[in-house]
Amino acid sequence: MMSFIKGNTSIDLGDTPIENIFIDVYMPMTNGTFVQVYLLGYKYAFDRDPNMEVSNLSIAKHLNIPLSDVLSAWDFWESKKIIVKHPSDDGDENNYKVEFVNLKQLYIDNNYKPTYAISSEESTASQKPSTYTCSPEDLLEANKVPEIRALFVEIRKIIARELQPNEMSKIIELIKRYNVDTPLIAEAFRYSKEQGKARHILSFASGVIRNWYDQGIFTVEELNDHLGKQSQRYEIYNKVFKSLGFASRGPSEAEKKIMDSWVDQFHFTIDVILAACQNSSKTSNPSINYIHAILKSWYESGIKEVGDIERLDKIERKSTSSKPVQAANKIKTKFHLAKSRGDKYTADELEALILNNQKNKLNR
Structure with a gap:
């Protein structure tokens, strides 16, 4: 049987008490990034250094994640009604005060x-x-x-x-x-x-x-919002499957989950998603996983809209076309060496040299 034992420390470096309700109920609801944002923010709320300035941007830098992930995390926890967002004094909509609801x-x-x-x-x-x-x-x-x-x-x-x-x-x-x-x-x-x-x-x-x-x-408002999103998602599913030639079947739950990540995690529009589907012509066996790999690469490259894709393609084509030239300049074959030795003779000198070699051969 597995067991857990808590070790002791000789120096008090501080603790942040997390309510068990959060660990047991809310933590399994979402991904690790949203949990990290909640825990870091909760630490600041519990034992904050008054001399330290905290913002959503500083949280993003601390966790090494995009600012959009931090904002999405707070939106998620607000939807679960365990935090309340209050407008900041400076009016910056991306920097608001976060109140943590007492879960007990x-x-x-x-x-x-x-x-x-x-x-x-x-x-x-x-x-x-x-x-x-x-x-x-x-x-x-x-x-x-x-x-x-x-x-x-x-x-x-x-x-x-x-x-x-x-x-x-x-x-x-x-x-x-x-x-x-x-x-x-x-x-x-x-x-x-x-x-x-x-x-x-x-x-x-x-x-x-x-x-x-x-x-x-x-609430009814949440239901209407959910139904609206579901309608939009099914429209995306249908367009993707039609683009890939999968019109004869519907998406599986696993495929829906992957396609949902393109919108929820990568924040791509349908135009960018369909552009990735068009890129699937490079393979004879396109799949949702193949499209996911393309979109993940674009997301990591900072792609946000269709125009960014074209600019990225130009950069990659330029980089690819320059490599053969550079490689050719570095290669030295026997032909190149022979040519370099011949460059020190004129045409007449080369002809005389050849005739002289032939005479020597005949005299032998």
């Missing part, structure tokens, strides 16, 4: 506050679905909240019948367990009805809410 208090608020107290203003992303069960008393209290009553009315319109008490309790449990906005619950029922699941609509809507929760969707 966030957990308490999400798991121990009464169900009827849930509102859109207080709704935040919980770490994991709670095991809350709605009691009759909770249901009575929830019915006193205008927002909850309005939700029940909306769902009655969607399903075209009255809600049973046990169904209303299940709906309250959905709100509590997944800590989502009440309008999102209505959207889940509306979506379930459109999918023809009226007979088992409560069960299907619960699955929809759970799926949205897993994708970090807690």
Whole structure:
């Protein structure tokens, strides 16, 4: 069995206490770069030297990553509602104050506050679905909240019948367990009805809410944003596959993940992505991995738009064309040496020399 032991030190060099909730729940959500940005920023917040100036640019330099990765990291953690960005005094939109939310208090608020107290203003992303069960008393209290009553009315319109008490309790449990906005619950029922699941609509809507929760969707605004991005992504998938001649099949989940990285990690536009697809004509067997290698090379070379690709190609062509000339100047063959020795004679002198050699041969 594997075990871990913490060593001791004779000199106190300082510590930064990281909440276990972050390590257990949030850290596995994303890549190492975003975690590094969070941890470094948290260190500055916990024990910051007042004489040291910190900015997103200095964080990027410290971690040896692009500034865009730092900004994307803060956007991600803000979407998870564990940091709050405040505008800086100098008005620089890339340098803002980052407030770290107390994760212990966030957990308490999400798991121990009464169900009827849930509102859109207080709704935040919980770490994991709670095991809350709605009691009759909770249901009575929830019915006193205008927002909850309005939700029940909306769902009655969607399903075209009255809600049973046990169904209303299940709906309250959905709100509590997944800590989502009440309008999102209505959207889940509306979506379930459109999918023809009226007979088992409560069960299907619960699955929809759970799926949205897993994708970090807690409000109608986040849902609309997600659906818009999904539509854009499928457009990218289709254009890439059409460009590569893969129209006969759809992308696998692994291929989607790779193509998503072109937008999320490399921040490339569809024009740059399709330019890489056109470069695939250099191989007889193009693939998503082949295109990924091209785009990764461009990203590392600082490519941002199509015009940058043309400039890079010109530099590479110039570099390639100069190499044979340089190599030719360095090569010395027997022919070149013989020619250099002959250069010290004129044409008449060479002719006389040849005749003299022939006479010598005849005299022998």
